[in-house]
Amino acid sequence: MTRIVTAAILAALFALPLFGPHPFILHMLSLVAISATVALGLQLLLGFSGQLSIGQAAFYGIGAYASGLLSTRLGLPFPAAFAAAGLAAALASLLMVPITRLTGAYLAVATLGFSILVYLLLKNEEWLTGGSFGLMGIPRPSLFGHVLTQPGHAYLLCVSVAALVYFSLLRLERSRFGRAINAIRQNEDAARACGVQVTLLKSQCFVIAAFVAGLAGSLYAHQVRYLAPTDFTFWKSVEILIMVVIGGMGSLFGAVLGAAVVVLLPEVLREVGDYRMLVFGAILMAVMLFGETGIAGFLGQCLKPFSKR
Amino acid sequence: MYLADLFAAGLAIGCVYSLVALGFAMIIRATGIIHFAQGELLMLGSMSALSTLWLMPRLPAVLVLVCGMIASGVLAVAMEFLVYRPLRLRRVPLMNVITATVGMSILCINAARILWGSEPLRYPELFSSSAYGIFGVRVSPQLVWIMLFGVVLMGLLQLFLKRTRTGLVMQAVAQDAEVAQLMGANLTRMMVYTFAIAGMMAGAAGVMFGSLFFSFFEMGFVLGIKGFVAATLGGLGSLAGAMLGGIVFGLIETFSAVYVSSAYKDAIGMVLLIAILLFLPSGLVGLWKRRA
Numbered sequence: 001m002t003r004i005v006t007a008a009i010l011a012a013l014f015a016l017p018l019f020g021p022h023p024f025i026l027h028m029l030s031l032v033a034i035s036a037t038v039a040l041g042l043q044l045l046l047g048f049s050g051q052l053s054i055g056q057a058a059f060y061g062i063g064a065y066a067s068g069l070l071s072t073r074l075g076l077p078f079p080a081a082f083a084a085a086g087l088a089a090a091l092a093s094l095l096m097v098p099i100t101r102l103t104g105a106y107l108a109v110a111t112l113g114f115s116i117l118v119y120l121l122l123k124n125e126e127w128l129t130g131g132s133f134g135l136m137g138i139p140r141p142s143l144f145g146h147v148l149t150q151p152g153h154a155y156l157l158c159v160s161v162a163a164l165v166y167f168s169l170l171r172l173e174r175s176r177f178g179r180a181i182n183a184i185r186q187n188e189d190a191a192r193a194c195g196v197q198v199t200l201l202k203s204q205c206f207v208i209a210a211f212v213a214g215l216a217g218s219l220y221a222h223q224v225r226y227l228a229p230t231d232f233t234f235w236k237s238v239e240i241l242i243m244v245v246i247g248g249m250g251s252l253f254g255a256v257l258g259a260a261v262v263v264l265l266p267e268v269l270r271e272v273g274d275y276r277m278l279v280f281g282a283i284l285m286a287v288m289l290f291g292e293t294g295i296a297g298f299l300g301q302c303l304k305p306f307s308k309r
Numbered sequence: 310m311y312l313a314d315l316f317a318a319g320l321a322i323g324c325v326y327s328l329v330a331l332g333f334a335m336i337i338r339a340t341g342i343i344h345f346a347q348g349e350l351l352m353l354g355s356m357s358a359l360s361t362l363w364l365m366p367r368l369p370a371v372l373v374l375v376c377g378m379i380a381s382g383v384l385a386v387a388m389e390f391l392v393y394r395p396l397r398l399r400r401v402p403l404m405n406v407i408t409a410t411v412g413m414s415i416l417c418i419n420a421a422r423i424l425w426g427s428e429p430l431r432y433p434e435l436f437s438s439s440a441y442g443i444f445g446v447r448v449s450p451q452l453v454w455i456m457l458f459g460v461v462l463m464g465l466l467q468l469f470l471k472r473t474r475t476g477l478v479m480q481a482v483a484q485d486a487e488v489a490q491l492m493g494a495n496l497t498r499m500m501v502y503t504f505a506i507a508g509m510m511a512g513a514a515g516v517m518f519g520s521l522f523f524s525f526f527e528m529g530f531v532l533g534i535k536g537f538v539a540a541t542l543g544g545l546g547s548l549a550g551a552m553l554g555g556i557v558f559g560l561i562e563t564f565s566a567v568y569v570s571s572a573y574k575d576a577i578g579m580v581l582l583i584a585i586l587l588f589l590p591s592g593l594v595g596l597w598k599r600r601a
Contacts, residue, residue, distance in 0.1 A: 052404070098587055105343055109541045110586045112534065113579035124572045234534065238345075238411055245408040277419040284412030285392055288405040 013159050017152030026151040027223075028267060033158035034219045036259035039243040040165050040252060041212030046241075047250035048173060049205040050185030051100065055111030056240045058118035059089040059210040061232030063217025065122060065129055068138045068227050078141040082218045089214025092118075093207050100202040103188075115237050123229040134228035141222040158219050162256070165212055169252055172208075181205055246287050248294025257295050314448070315563055321452040321521065323559020324459025328514035329536025330543065330551035331466065332507035337545055338483035339503040341403055345410040346388065347511055348533020349417035352526065354381030354512025355519040356425050359432060370435040370520075374458060377516035378509040385508025386501055388413055394500070414529075421526040429525040436520075455517045462513055463552055466506065470548070479503060535562075538582050 017026065038060050045051050067085035070076040076084070099110040122129050129135060141148050141157055148154045172178050181201050183191040192198045221227055239262055247258025265283070269276035290298050329351060336344045358377035362368060368376075392413060396406050436450045470476035481489040482499045490496050515524070518532060535558065543554025558578055566574035 046404075099583065102586055105337065105545055106541065106586055108343065109537060110583050113538065113582045116534070117576050117579045120573060120576045234530075242408060242411065245404055249402070249404060274423055275419075277415055278423070281412045281414070281416030281419065284415065285409045288396060288401060288409040288412070289399060290401075 010163060013163075014156065017155060023151040026155045028264065030151070030155045030158040030223050031220075032260050032263045033155070033162040034216050034223065035240070035243060035263050036256040037158075037162045037165050037216035037219070038213045038240050039247070039255040039259045040162070040169055041209035041216070042240050042244050043247075043250070043252055043255040044169055044172070044212075045205050045209040046244055047255070048178065048185065049181040049202055051202060051205065052104065052108045053111040053206075053209070054108050054234070054237045054241055055113075055115035055118075056209065056213050057232045057234070057236035058111075058115035059093060059213035060217040060220070060236065060240070061118055061122060061229075062092050063089040063214030064221040064227055064232070065135065065217075066214070067218035068135045068221040069128070071139055071222075072135065072137055078139075078143065078222060082141075082215065085218035085221075086211045086214040089217065090207050090211040093210030097203045097206060100206050101199060112234065112237070115232075115234055119229055119233055122232060129227075129229070132229060134226055135221075136226055138221050138225045138227070140225065141219075154223060158223065161215060161219060165215070166252055166256065173252070177201070177204075242284060246284065246294055248296035248298075251294070251296040254294050254296030257299075261295065315567060316560070317448045317452045317456075319560035319563035320556060321455040321459075321517075321559070322563060323556035324456055325514045325518050325521075325532070325555075326535055326539040326559050327463065327552045327555025328459060328510045328517075329532060330540035330555045331463070331548060332510045333537050333540040334543075334545060334548055334551040335483075335503050335507045335510075337540070338548075339479070339486075339500065340393075340397075340406075342393070342410060343407050343537070344507070345407070345533065346413040346417060347507065347536060348529030348531070349414045349421075350381045350385055350388075350508050350511040350529070351515040351518070351532055351536075352421060352524065352529030353384055353417060353515070354378065354508075355515030355524040355528065356421060356430075356526075357381075358512070358516045359430055359519060359524055360425075362433060366433065370454065371458075373435060374513055374516045377512040379512070381512025381515065382505045382509040385504040385511070389501060389504040393504075394497075397500075414533075418526055418530070425526060427526060429523040430519075431523045432520045451521060455521065458513065458517065462510070466510070467548070469506075475502065535578070538578060542582060542585060 016029070038056060042053065042056050045053055063085035066088035067081040070081040070084055071078065096111070096114055099107060102110055123132055125131070126133075139147075141154060143157070148157060180191070180196045183194065183196055184198055184201060188198055220231075243258035243262045244255050245258070246261055247256070248254030266276055266280060269279055272279060287295070293300070329347060332347050332350070333344060336342055336347070354377035357380035358373050361376045362373055392409060393406060396409055436454050470480055478489065478494045479499050479502055481492070482494055482496060483503075486496060489499075514532070514536075515529075518524075518528065536555070539555040539558040540551045541554070542558055543550025543552070561581060562574050562578055565577040569577060
């Protein structure tokens with residue numbers, strides 16, 4: 001049942017450009033796919049291993065700037081810049097790996113500190129990043145010598161990456177590694193007593209989440225083609241966190257849904273003008289009443305009568 | 310002379326951070342919630358006090374402070390009553406409550422932008438502008454008053470928590486809610502008190518910060534983060550630590566802005582924070598607790 005639904009959704013997503021929707025819609029959906037990628041990474045970190053990071057925007061930003069700089073300054077082709085962005089973010093996260101020893105609010109505030117640090121570096125190191133003026137003229141993504149000028153093609157690229165990350169993490173969730181980090185989330189001491197290498201696995205989750213965020217950052221850089229430090233403030237981290245929690249903790253599909261809601265809702269609410277963020281805040285609080293399962297759990301409950309047991 | 314000026318400025322801004330940090334620490338101790346809307350309580354207190362000043366321009370400084378405290382206290386209780394309590398009663402996971410506080414913060418910021426506009430608003434002069442001479446050092450009266458108010462407020466809070474029955478019950482609830490409840494503590498009422506006090510501290514900090522610089526709808530965001538950092542610096546959940554953390558953070562920030570780089574003054578605080586979390590996980594208070 002789940003497989004059929006997943007296949008149908010994927011097919012629909014990949015077939016969408018065929019119907020020639022408005023370029024703006026394609027652009028928004030590309031942004032959803034990019035945000036979904038970052039959110040998937042945080043889902044692994046928070047939903048699976050139970051580590052609260054409110055600094056994912058730092059790795060997202062590192063990936064975006066690495067990719068942007070490598071392709072503008074050194075003229076690196078997109079696939080190389082894309083891979084380098086992920087690696088740069090993962091390397092940066094290695095710096096922070098010692099903090100995975102911390103728990104709860106302490107881990108949160110340490111990642112928050114790191115994200116503020118990265119924001120200040122992006123803003124103040126003008127010789128490298130262009131400072132507050134931003135980084136301009138980032139080329140469109142190109143694959144095998146073919147530049148993706150059409151919004152439909154860029155959209156397909158973003159969706160493919162998001163899908164790839166989704167299925168990789170799904171595999172990871174059901175592996176020995178996934179079961180081990182699940183045990184850590186439920187009870188760290190018990191997991192350690194069972195021979196799970198808690199610190200190692202937690203750091204690995206941290207690095208994987210950063211790597212994924214870096215990849216998404218690279219996509220963002222080549223999709224929007226202009227980077228400013230203000231894209232990667234603490235608010236961005238909070239936004240990514242909201243995606244995961246609103247979608248449903250511990251559910252990969254939930255992270256994707258959450259990303260769609262967080263990216264698209266302000267656009268839908270554009271009608272109410274000045275009040276849109278006001279409404280957004282209120283909706284966020286209301287959704288939190290659903291409990292741990294978020295939108296994904298809510299949908300699941302709605303569909304339950306229809307699925308055969 | 311110059312050093313003394315800097316020291317006074319650092320202490321004054323440190324007092325502001327201490328008050329915010331106290332609110333964070335109280336709420337975390339009692340509920341485990343990282344209250345992201347704490348900075349917005351500060352902003353709303355600052356704005357409300359400013360509006361009161363517009364209505365009554367000749368109000369003495371102490372009353373302006375009290376106005377800000379009452380406004381933020383009432384708002385904090387309203388938040389607890391309307392949002393956090395229903396969430397707690399439904400037993401949703403802590404992560405959801407924390408995300409709801411982010412929602413509350415977004416709501417408050419945008420409500421304030423609609424109500425007060427997005428321009429920074431300047432406070433009229435609350436204090437006489439001629440400098441005071443203390444031990445031959447001339448210090449701006451604003452700084453002196455802010456330090457004085459800060460110290461008095463923190464002293465009153467300590468007295469309340471240590472010497473009154475309600476204060477002691479609040480401490481007990483923060484230590485172990487279940488046991489305290491078995492001993493007859495009214496958990497619901499203590500939560501209201503906790504939020505009221507945390508709100509009042511934030512409101513006072515808002516008025517102080519507003520009179521030093523200015524108030525605008527996004528001010529709470531940065532100040533909230535710094536308060537949170539200060540609370541962690543002191544060791545989350547220890548009230549004395551929160552006060553100490555705020556003052557230390559204020560001093561570090563002021564001095565590094567001058568002697569290192571003003572662009573990176575926030576960064577230095579953050580590096581220090583990460584270092585402290587790694588090497589001294591129980592915060593500054595851990596230093597002497599370990600020896601004892």
